[in-house]
Amino acid sequence: MxxxxxxxxxxxxxxxxxxxxxxxxxxxxxxxxxxxxxxxxxxxxxxxxxxxxxxxxxxxxxxxxxxxxxxxxxxxxxxxxxxxxxxxxxxxxxxxxxxxxxxxxxxxxxxxxxxxxxxxxxxxxxxxxxxxxxxxxxxxxxxxxxxxxxxxxxxxxxxxxxxxxxxxxxxxxxxxxxxxxxxxxxxxxLLYGKNEISNFLTNNTSKLQGEIIKVTKNGKITIKELNQQFSKYADSEIKLII
Known part of the structure; x- marks a missing residue:
């Protein structure tokens, strides 16, 4: 090498x-x-x-x-x-x-x-x-x-x-x-914020709260929203706010 x-x-x-x-x-x-x-x-x-x-x-x-x-x-x-x-x-x-x-x-x-x-x-x-x-x-x-x-x-x-x-x-x-x-x-x-309620900002500037569940093989993050709905987002669609 x-x-x-x-x-x-x-x-x-x-x-x-x-x-x-x-x-x-x-x-x-x-x-x-x-x-x-x-x-x-x-x-x-x-x-x-x-x-x-x-x-x-x-x-x-x-x-x-x-x-x-x-x-x-x-x-x-x-x-x-x-x-x-x-x-x-x-x-x-x-x-x-x-x-x-x-x-x-x-x-x-x-x-x-x-x-x-x-x-x-x-x-x-x-x-x-x-x-x-x-x-x-x-x-x-x-x-x-x-x-x-x-x-x-x-x-x-x-x-x-x-x-x-x-x-x-x-x-x-x-x-x-x-x-x-x-x-x-x-x-x-190793996911930061996994199984915790986190704050997100979508690409249309809407705020979202939910629990990080996992990331799929194609890179989409699975979030359990406060209404118990599971949603998947690409990194171009949503941002985790610290």
Whole structure:
């Protein structure tokens, strides 16, 4: 497994995608950078990365026959891998806020951005970007953000965490070949707010209250509403409010 280390870049995802247009890369090639000037989050949001304090990580995953209908499993694999890696750092109450934010308590410690290259109804390859807050001590204007250092009071090696995350991703991609349902069950066991009454905002700005039950294989969240009705929503249709 190859790791490309950079000092500064606009975005590790963008760098890796440009590299793929120029040359053939080994499966599970990783790009990491000490600093990102234009780190990307989901839905066009910016991922803030302080120089050398946090992990800016992108991994290339090649597929031979990956049906686009299973694309949410990439979120499952990535979220579980980050959670399993972070558990080694004595963090309490690690959960996955659907679809793929990693939470420590009620604060976000990691985010994931997945970009797929699709031909027909198959995913040819994915570039999975992962940001993890490691040694940053404060987040101005980001009250819902945290880091390993804030949670534990300990500084940690970014390089060590990089290697652990790469190995864990490889393990879970291997597991996906034979234990797809097991991975989804693990993901559901990690759901933030599961079996609790939570507040949501739909894409037409209506407010909704309900209990998170599970997430399906195609990525829809199942909510038991206050009227006891069960409803399913895609992540483009509803947002969990913290």
């Amino acid at each position: 190859k790791i490309i280390k950079l000092d500064a870049i606009d975005s590790t995802n963008s760098y890796l995608k440009k590299l793929l247009n120029k040359e053939s890369l080994d499966d599970l090639t990783v790009v990491v950078s000490k600093h990102q000037t234009q780190g990307k989050g989901r839905n066009g949001k910016v991922w803030v990365n302080k120089h050398s304090l946090n992990l800016a990580f992108s991994i290339y995953k090649r597929f031979s026959n990956f049906d686009i209908d299973k694309k949410f499993m990439l979120n499952v694999i990535s979220s579980i891998s980050v959670s399993e890696t972070l558990k080694k750092y004595n963090l309490c109450d690690l959960t996955v806020k659907w679809p793929n934010d990693i939470m420590a308590g009620n604060k976000k410690i990691s985010g994931i951005l997945i970009e797929n290259n699709i031909i027909g109804n198959r995913i040819k390859y994915s570039v999975i970007g992962i940001g993890i807050n490691i040694n940053q001590s404060e987040f101005k204007n980001l009250p819902n953000a945290t880091s390993i250092f804030i949670e534990t009071g300990k500084l940690n090696s970014v390089e060590r965490l990089t290697n652990e995350l790469q190995k864990t991703l490889e393990k879970n991609f291997d597991k996906f070949k034979t234990n797809e349902d097991e991975l989804l069950n693990i993901y559901n066991s």
